[in-house]
Amino acid sequence: MSTVSESYLVGLIGEGITASLTPPMHEREADHHGLRYLYRPVDLTEIGLPGESVGDLLRQGRNLGFSAFNVTHPCKQLVLDHLDEVSDDAARLGAVNTVLVRDGKFIGHNTDFSGFGTGLAHGLPGATLDNVVQLGAGGAGSAVAYALLKAGVQSLTLIDLDPARVAARAAALAELFPGREVAAAGRDELADALSTADGFVNTSPVGMHSHPGLPIDAELLQPRHWVADVVYRPVETELVRAASAKGCRVLDGGHMAVGQAVDAFALITGIAPDAARMRRHFLELIGQGR
Numbered sequence: 001m002s003t004v005s006e007s008y009l010v011g012l013i014g015e016g017i018t019a020s021l022t023p024p025m026h027e028r029e030a031d032h033h034g035l036r037y038l039y040r041p042v043d044l045t046e047i048g049l050p051g052e053s054v055g056d057l058l059r060q061g062r063n064l065g066f067s068a069f070n071v072t073h074p075c076k077q078l079v080l081d082h083l084d085e086v087s088d089d090a091a092r093l094g095a096v097n098t099v100l101v102r103d104g105k106f107i108g109h110n111t112d113f114s115g116f117g118t119g120l121a122h123g124l125p126g127a128t129l130d131n132v133v134q135l136g137a138g139g140a141g142s143a144v145a146y147a148l149l150k151a152g153v154q155s156l157t158l159i160d161l162d163p164a165r166v167a168a169r170a171a172a173l174a175e176l177f178p179g180r181e182v183a184a185a186g187r188d189e190l191a192d193a194l195s196t197a198d199g200f201v202n203t204s205p206v207g208m209h210s211h212p213g214l215p216i217d218a219e220l221l222q223p224r225h226w227v228a229d230v231v232y233r234p235v236e237t238e239l240v241r242a243a244s245a246k247g248c249r250v251l252d253g254g255h256m257a258v259g260q261a262v263d264a265f266a267l268i269t270g271i272a273p274d275a276a277r278m279r280r281h282f283l284e285l286i287g288q289g290r
């Protein structure tokens, strides 16, 4: 037996997340710190609940002694209505993926953007951030674009197949970061945008096992470009391989996947995890086909 001050009980609320690597990443790191820490997936698909039930689940979890939650698709915006406090960055971004239960209150944070930012700083130190092109303006893309602007990107071109979505995202980001240039563009403008860019980030699903291929023509990449992918199944995407072959510095999608877990673990426990150890564990899990 243990009380709430002696142990951690954490959940991940979202659709289709039973196979997520985030629970084992947290649990293994907690073991290294000698913590009693259990992290369970709360899969909405398996229990037949809609995303709108996230508030009820949080309240039930609090009553059952949960310490914290990660929340994911389709709950990252829906959860906002149920929180007592939200960090400045999560409020600006309009998305929460980490909820702490503190004195019965729910405190929201976003470690998707901070996780990508930390991965970028550690994985591509000194990368020039003046001008970046990003493909994809969906859920992951919103967090990554926010992280890029926070990291100092001066000119960001967002490209997506959905013109309304990318226009809305670019306008929202331009308002959040006055003085920066945030432009929305279509795929036909990729070559032009990349000709003056320092870096390229893929946040579209292209490259996943279920969606194989290259998100852009590899001919558009030059050795001066740094290239980041957020796709991590597989970790070595066709983009990562093609960019490496061109001599580009690359950041694979595992950095963001591990980064969000590192930052959430730190928020939940107040203990700085060993990020390199968590990445080794993540790569081990992926290597096992998890």
Ligand SMILES: NC(=O)c1ccc[n+]([C@@H]2O[C@H](COP(=O)([O-])OP(=O)(O)OC[C@H]3O[C@@H](n4cnc5c(N)ncnc54)[C@H](O)[C@@H]3O)[C@@H](O)[C@H]2O)c1
Residues within 6 Å of the ligand: 135, 136, 137, 138, 139, 140, 141, 159, 160, 161, 162, 165, 187, 203, 204, 205, 206, 208, 215, 230, 231, 232, 253, 254, 255, 256, 257, 258, 260
């Ligand atoms: N590394 C991580 O931690 C992490 C976290 C979340 C998501 N992801 C990965 O990011 C990818 C995107 O996830 P999401 O949740 O943002 O999905 P999403 O559906 O919310 O957004 C994807 C966006 O990409 C756009 N898109 C699709 N194909 C495109 C193309 N060929 N060219 C331009 N735009 C295109 C879509 O229109 C959409 O706006 C997935 O592969 C997911 O696995 C990684």
Ligand SMILES: O=C(O)[C@]1(O)C[C@@H](O)[C@@H](O)[C@H](O)C1
Residues within 6 Å of the ligand: 012, 014, 017, 020, 021, 022, 070, 071, 072, 073, 097, 112, 260
């Ligand atoms: O690893 C996952 O399954 C996650 O759901 C990925 C991403 O959505 C994060 O924000 C969550 O904290 C964890």
